[in-house]
Amino acid sequence: MTDAPPLPAPRVIPTVPGPPVIGSLTNLYPHRLRAFLTGAYREHGPVFNVTGLGQTFTVLAGPEANVWAVRESARVLRSLEAWRPNDRAFGVQRSMISVDGPEHRAFRRVEGRTYTRSYLGANLRRALAVTAEDLAPLRAGDDLQVAHWCKAVITEQLARLVVNGTARPYLGDLLGFVQNTLMVRVTRQRPPLVEQLPGFRRARARSLGMVETLIDEHRRVPPEQAGRDPDLIDDLLAAQAADPAFWSDLDLRMAAIGAFIAGMDTAANTLAFVLYRVGRHPDLMPALIAEADEVFRDGPPSMETLGGCRTCTASCWSACACIPSRPP
Ligand code: HEM
Structure with a gap:
């Protein structure tokens, strides 16, 4: 009988040092966060802990962590704990992003179609039309807030393609509502008090009002009558009709705004990063x-x-x- 090779010694995740209780709190504000995380990554490597007000966040940073996440995350990570507080902000118990296994597949069967490459392909002209609209007023030499411009383009593309609406009158509301909700509920960078501020409450009411109005319109005028192809809201309404016990009206609202939660900042910031690279x-x-x-x-x-x-x-x-x- 041969001895099994010894397991590698478990490695302790390094913690960025900071004063007791406060930890790295002062570095977690948006204007400092990026420089802080980049510095911590350079010093501690792709996995490190950050503390602040008694909480510990484990950060996966840099190209190595990205490659690892693409390869391994589906096997070893789950999003339940991270995303359930976000569900509660929308009055639901679960959503596609917060569940795993069969329940997750049930959500994906309904919501997945409008997030596919082929759906984008079928609607590519409409997506490009939005980019053309937002490029039209620009002249060489103009100053441009690149990240904000990217957010305007992506948010409008999501609105037109995924829910057949327009986000133009609601851009500030959607950004304020979605970003703050994520920073309070998921990344916990901001205190819950933010959700009580009048500006946030107005942005929340207008954002949710936007999707509720769209759902009502879709209910009243189905796609064949409106002369358009079915979109995410049509898929959700069909799923609700088939299984009303699974899909409440709040689940529908959550799923419809989910496109903006998922796509707005992610795709826009990635695009801004690429433009930054080209600019440099x-x-x-x-x-x-x-x-x-x-x-x-x-x-x-x-x-x-x-x-x-x-x-x-x-x-x-x-x-x-x-x-x-x-x-x-
Ligand atoms: C570069 C841009 C993007 C990045 C880096 C990105 C990243 C991610 C990540 C990391 C997750 C998993 C989150 C978790 O489980 O905690 C996720 C989920 C998701 N993303 Fe994106 N995303 C991007 C763009 C988009 C866009 C444009 C859309 C919508 C059109 C979108 C829709 C979704 C949806 C629906 C989920 C949930 C999928 C599921 O749970 O099955 N994402 N994304």
Whole structure:
């Protein structure tokens, strides 16, 4: 009988040092957070703990953690504890993002279609039309708040494609409501008191009002009558009709606003990051412009053509290299 090889010694996750109780709290405010996390990543590596007011957050940071998350997270992580407080903010007990297993699959069967690549492909012209609208007023040399501009584009694309509405009159409300809710309920960067502030309550009422109005309109005028293809709300209404015990009206509202919770900041900040990368490296521009001219030569490109944009894809991926890895 041979001895089994010894297991590697468990490694202790390093904690960023800070004063008792307060910990790193003062570094967790939005204007300091990015520099703080980048510095902590460089010093402690891709996994470290951050404390503040008695709470401990485990941070996975940098390219190594991203690669690990893509490969392993479905197997070893779950989102229940992180996302349930967010569900409660919307008056529901569970949502697609907070459950696992068969219940998660039940949500995905209904909500998944409008989040697929093929759905985007079928609606690509409408998505590109939004980008064109938001580019039209810009002139070379204009100052541009890039991240905010990206949020306006992505939020409107989500509104038009996923729920057949417009988010233009509600952009500030959606951003204020969704971002603050996530920072109070999920990342816990802001205190619960934020949800009592009049500005937040107004943004919440207007954002939820927007989706409730859209759900009512979809109920009154089904897609065939409206002369459009079914969207997320139509899929949800069909699911509610088939299984009213599973889908309450609040579940529908949560799922409809879920597109904005999931897509608004994530996609917009990623896009802003890529534009930042290009701005910092103007040498990338000629090849990118040539590629864009080529694929738009005969009108809006298809998903396949876009997927074949090697220069653009390489620039997106190399945006990760903007944050240099920790020195060995
Ligand atoms: C670069 C952009 C994006 C990034 C980095 C990103 C990242 C993520 C991550 C990490 C999760 C898992 C969260 C968790 O379980 O705790 C997630 C879930 C999700 N995302 Fe995204 N996302 C992006 C864009 C979008 C967009 C544009 C949409 C909508 C059109 C979207 C819709 C969703 C949905 C619906 C889920 C829940 C899926 C499920 O639970 O089965 N995401 N996303």
